[in-house]
Each structure stands twice: as structure tokens, then as C-alpha cells.
Amino acid sequence: MPAGQPRPIRVFLDSDVLLAGSASTTGASHLISQLSELGLIDAVASEQVRREVEGNLERKLPAALPAFRLLAEAAVRWVDDAGAEDEGRFRGQADDKDLPILVAAVREECQTLLTFNVRHYRPRGGAIRIERPGDFLGRLREHLAALPG
Numbered sequence: 001m002p003a004g005q006p007r008p009i010r011v012f013l014d015s016d017v018l019l020a021g022s023a024s025t026t027g028a029s030h031l032i033s034q035l036s037e038l039g040l041i042d043a044v045a046s047e048q049v050r051r052e053v054e055g056n057l058e059r060k061l062p063a064a065l066p067a068f069r070l071l072a073e074a075a076v077r078w079v080d081d082a083g084a085e086d087e088g089r090f091r092g093q094a095d096d097k098d099l100p101i102l103v104a105a106v107r108e109e110c111q112t113l114l115t116f117n118v119r120h121y122r123p124r125g126g127a128i129r130i131e132r133p134g135d136f137l138g139r140l141r142e143h144l145a146a147l148p149g
Contacts, residue, residue, distance in 0.1 A: 007042070008042045009041045009042065010041070010044060011043055011044065011114050011136065012043075012045065012105035012110040014045075014049065014114060014117065015049045015052035016115060016116045017032065017114045018049065018068065018071070018076070019061075022057065022064045028132075028133035028137050031133075031137060033071050033075040042077065044079055044105070045077075046078070046080065046081050046100070046101065047078060048081045048100055054068070081100055081104065082100040082101075087099050090102055090106070093124055094123075098120045102128070106127050106128055112128065112130070114131060114133050115130065118132060
């Protein structure tokens with residue numbers, strides 16, 4: 001990225017957001033993937049998220065698996081899973097199964113973790129914002145409308 005140019009908003013995608021974005025071509029989750037593909041936001045997810053999405057799609061909605069794989073290639077920057085050694089300082093700030101997701105999102109310096117399961121996350125100290133995709137898009141619209149133009 002050229003010097004002086006603002007970096008795109010970095011968001012971490014939970015598996016439910018990627019599932020929704022793969023299963024439907026409408027809605028906030030799909031729009032977020034489009035914004036990422038265009039480079040307007042930086043969508044990040046961990047390999048744990050990829051495994052969860054693929055497993056759920058194989059079991060519940062196999063017809064959406066090709067759409068997910070295209071989305072995964074075009075719109076998501078995949079990062080390594082959080083290690084157990086990194087989870088200690090975040091213990092109690094997310095449900096146990098979601099703790100590695102929170103840790104990876106913070107490690108990758110994401111401003112926001114997008115999920116439909118906002119109650120699963122309880123970060124302290126302003127480490128990261130937890131939002132539903134639609135709420136994030138509403139906040140993004142307000143931000144863009146306030147820019148001088």
C-alpha cells in the first residue's frame with residue numbers, strides 16, 4: 001500500500017458470517033465479501049474458521065461448498081490458527097470454542113470481529129469490537145456519509 005494511503009478496515013470473519021455469505025447472494029455477509037474482494041475492507045479468517053465452514057457446508061448445504069471455495073479464494077486473507085499458548089491472557093473473554101477466534105482476530109490487529117453470535121465474545125479493554133454484519137455495514141455507511149465530499 002502506498003505511503004499516506006489509509007489502510008482498509010480490517011475485519012475478522014467468524015464461520016457463521018462466511019456460511020451466510022456462501023449460502024446467499026443477498027444480505028450483509030455477502031456484501032462484506034464483495035467489499036473485501038474489491039479491496040475496500042480487509043477480511044481475515046483463520047484456518048479454524050475455514051475448517052468449520054467446510055465441515056458445516058459438507059453436512060448441511062453441500063451445494064454451497066463451491067461458492068464458499070470461490071469466496072475463500074477471492075475475498076478472505078487466511079491466517080494461522082491461534083496457539084494455545086496465546087489464549088491464556090484472553091481466557092474468560094469468549095466461550096471456550098470461540099476463544100481461538102478472538103485471539104486470532106486480536107493478533108491480526110482487526111478492528112472488528114464479525115459474527116452473528118455476539119454473545120459468545122466478551123473482550124475487555126477495547127481489544128476489538130464485536131458486531132453483527134448488518135450493524136457493521138450500518139456503521140460503515142454512517143462513516144462514509146460523514147466524509148467531506
